Amino acid sequence: MKYNIAAVPGDGIGPEIVASAIEVLKKVGEKFGHEFNIKEYDAGGCAIDKYGIPLPKETTEGCLASDSVLLGAVGGQKWDDIPNHLRPEKALLALRKELGLYTNLRPAKIQPALADACVLRPDIAAKGFDIMIVRELTGGIYFGERGRNEKGDAAFDTESYSAYEIERNARNAFEIARKRKSHVTSVEKSNVLETSRLWKETVHKLHESEYPDVKLDDMYVDNAAMQLVRDPSFFDVMLTSNMFGDILSDEASQVTGSIGLLASASLGDSKRGMYEPIHGSAPDIAGKDLANPIATILSAAMMFRYSFDLAAEADCIENAVNKVLEAGWRTKDIAAQGAENWLRGSEMTQKILAEI
Numbered sequence: 001m002k003y004n005i006a007a008v009p010g011d012g013i014g015p016e017i018v019a020s021a022i023e024v025l026k027k028v029g030e031k032f033g034h035e036f037n038i039k040e041y042d043a044g045g046c047a048i049d050k051y052g053i054p055l056p057k058e059t060t061e062g063c064l065a066s067d068s069v070l071l072g073a074v075g076g077q078k079w080d081d082i083p084n085h086l087r088p089e090k091a092l093l094a095l096r097k098e099l100g101l102y103t104n105l106r107p108a109k110i111q112p113a114l115a116d117a118c119v120l121r122p123d124i125a126a127k128g129f130d131i132m133i134v135r136e137l138t139g140g141i142y143f144g145e146r147g148r149n150e151k152g153d154a155a156f157d158t159e160s161y162s163a164y165e166i167e168r169n170a171r172n173a174f175e176i177a178r179k180r181k182s183h184v185t186s187v188e189k190s191n192v193l194e195t196s197r198l199w200k201e202t203v204h205k206l207h208e209s210e211y212p213d214v215k216l217d218d219m220y221v222d223n224a225a226m227q228l229v230r231d232p233s234f235f236d237v238m239l240t241s242n243m244f245g246d247i248l249s250d251e252a253s254q255v256t257g258s259i260g261l262l263a264s265a266s267l268g269d270s271k272r273g274m275y276e277p278i279h280g281s282a283p284d285i286a287g288k289d290l291a292n293p294i295a296t297i298l299s300a301a302m303m304f305r306y307s308f309d310l311a312a313e314a315d316c317i318e319n320a321v322n323k324v325l326e327a328g329w330r331t332k333d334i335a336a337q338g339a340e341n342w343l344r345g346s347e348m349t350q351k352i353l354a355e356i
């Protein structure tokens, strides 16, 4: 088969990690007989520098015309003083919205080989965990009205959700749970927020009418943040709003060992998705070949699984990563403290390629 992929490397370490993932894509293509037509587009700070705006029309159109999108990361201090509507992050948010990607899947799993990188107590890490965060991605406080008063000394952001937005995400969470351990934890703050009360009500309605076989429990977000480090093995699927999922997925990544390991898939109603590591652009290490490419490589695996229905190809990438980690190879972020024999990003990529 032939697939058109839009690559959006972005800023900071984005270009290096996307280049690594493209090498892996191509190798898998050779092995399984697929052709990938990959076109690169600008978004984020690099687009601001070139065109004065974070998301040029060609990028949106190119992504819309593709079978799937592979994204690196956007942003950096260089663009921190730019007005809010022109910030690099706007490119990412607008792409999610324009492509209709309302659900974000963020798997957080402890790799046996990396138990030593896990920041939790060994007895907690030993229980293992495998969590799928299902994050709402195109609503809530990220997209609500915001502003300042005339004097500029007071500001507001608004969280708003419709039952429709909540339901389509809850449906995805229940469907995914059925293929896993059939347990959904709906995260909210219904002891304080009205949107959370609607969230809880909507999730329960759908549960009763269509998914009574799935175990459902509710958890306040503050408690969820605590349970994630106290006993992550409790969770199977975590269903969250946009903001809560953003925060909890960073926490979950540290619990697995490094933010450099976590992949994500953003999905909507069509097969076209956007695949990106959950980490940022890390400008401090950009261009030094220090970035861990694994999160982006695993995001490419998710592209095979969710957009192209190529499970064997996805397994092949995931197994290659596991084998390299099991053999003891580490990038700097996951190396034992003080260790000197870690791999550069490009070396890690070569190790993974060799296992494919």
Ligand code: IPM
Pocket (backbone or CB within 6 Å): 075, 089, 092, 093, 246, 278
């Ligand atoms: C993420 C990032 C983004 C988000 C930023 C860069 C806008 O933190 O994908 O988790 O908040 O969604």
Ligand code: MG
Pocket (backbone or CB within 6 Å): 246, 247, 250, 278
């Ligand atoms: Mg985030």
